[in-house]
Amino acid sequence: MSHAILGEVRGKRALLLGANGYLGRHLTHYLAKAGCAVRACDMQPEGACPVPAGEYLQLDVTRLEALQVIDWDVDFVFVFAGMTGTHAGFEQFNRFVQVNELGLLNVLTAILGSGHRPRIVFPSTRLVYAGSELSLPEDAPKQPKTIYAVNKLACEHILESYRHAFDLPFTIFRICVPYGNSVGNGYSYGLTGTFIKQARENSAITLYGDGSLRRTLSHIDDICRDVIALAADPRGVGEIFNVPGEPFSLLAVATAIAARYGARVDYRDWPAKDLKIESGHTVFDGSKLRSLFDRSPDQHFESWIRQAPDL
Numbered sequence: 001m002s003h004a005i006l007g008e009v010r011g012k013r014a015l016l017l018g019a020n021g022y023l024g025r026h027l028t029h030y031l032a033k034a035g036c037a038v039r040a041c042d043m044q045p046e047g048a049c050p051v052p053a054g055e056y057l058q059l060d061v062t063r064l065e066a067l068q069v070i071d072w073d074v075d076f077v078f079v080f081a082g083m084t085g086t087h088a089g090f091e092q093f094n095r096f097v098q099v100n101e102l103g104l105l106n107v108l109t110a111i112l113g114s115g116h117r118p119r120i121v122f123p124s125t126r127l128v129y130a131g132s133e134l135s136l137p138e139d140a141p142k143q144p145k146t147i148y149a150v151n152k153l154a155c156e157h158i159l160e161s162y163r164h165a166f167d168l169p170f171t172i173f174r175i176c177v178p179y180g181n182s183v184g185n186g187y188s189y190g191l192t193g194t195f196i197k198q199a200r201e202n203s204a205i206t207l208y209g210d211g212s213l214r215r216t217l218s219h220i221d222d223i224c225r226d227v228i229a230l231a232a233d234p235r236g237v238g239e240i241f242n243v244p245g246e247p248f249s250l251l252a253v254a255t256a257i258a259a260r261y262g263a264r265v266d267y268r269d270w271p272a273k274d275l276k277i278e279s280g281h282t283v284f285d286g287s288k289l290r291s292l293f294d295r296s297p298d299q300h301f302e303s304w305i306r307q308a309p310d311l
Helices: 003-009 022-033 089-092 093-114 146-164 191-202 220-232 249-263 272-277 285-292 301-307
Strands: 013-017 035-043 056-058 078-080 120-124 168-176 177-179 204-208 212-218 239-243 246-249 264-268
Touching: 013 022, 013 089, 013 146, 022 035, 022 220, 035 212, 078 093, 089 093, 089 146, 093 120, 093 146, 120 146, 120 220, 177 191, 177 220, 191 204, 191 249, 204 249, 212 220, 212 301, 220 285, 239 285, 246 249, 249 264, 249 301
Parallel strands: 013 035, 013 078, 035 056, 078 120, 120 168, 168 239, 177 212, 204 264
Antiparallel strands: 212 246
16 A cells, blocks of 8 residues: 555544444554554444554444544544445345434534534445446446445435535545455455355355456455545545446456366356346446546456465
């Protein structure tokens, strides 16, 4: 990760909600490594990423009274607390709305009551987009097909409304498919993590359809680099950015992972319920972010998977 970018947050202060998740624990690690004082928060009694004694707080974003006693006198608030899932959102819609949307509103309410105006940094998802054969810029048509995707798009609009009404700054970044692991035990959620788990445990990867659907893959280290850079840059205030990466078909991803772990790829027809909510091709146009930071990925999927540990 670029030392120049890390240096932009040295001496700053950050509060990270949802610090035990895949993205949260990596950002906690890299922010602390960069010399940013981080207070990590999550619902569990202990943190997944080491922070100095007293800098981890057990916290539930659905409880406004708990948020109102936090010291919000920080430079950045990373709001990574939330629930993810596809069909689970339809089954647990009350909980998804409560945690993902009302949780964010509680955070914003507590910040406004504190009198401070830290930059809110919020992660969104490829799932807000309507699929397209073309690369997707940030203003591409939207078509959320799951409750989780609806939550994310609603949160984007909530942040926009609070900026207009209360001058509360935000930066939103959308992630397509993350991969890799530098902190903790899990690779990632979603596509790559599922394929790796299947290859290692079952010696077979299940691929729906012909595998021609395409995604943008971004290594977690590159994601953290971009998010930290955006959080520290005033040009990111009030903006939404696609996180750049490398385009791959699902078949190419499955084939590379299968080769690494000596597994096979099994083709299956799409289950009807999954096909109904499949987004289609989601390849990001990352030129908006690259216009601010002229860089290429530090990590490349094909070389990374060849060196991935055989755990």
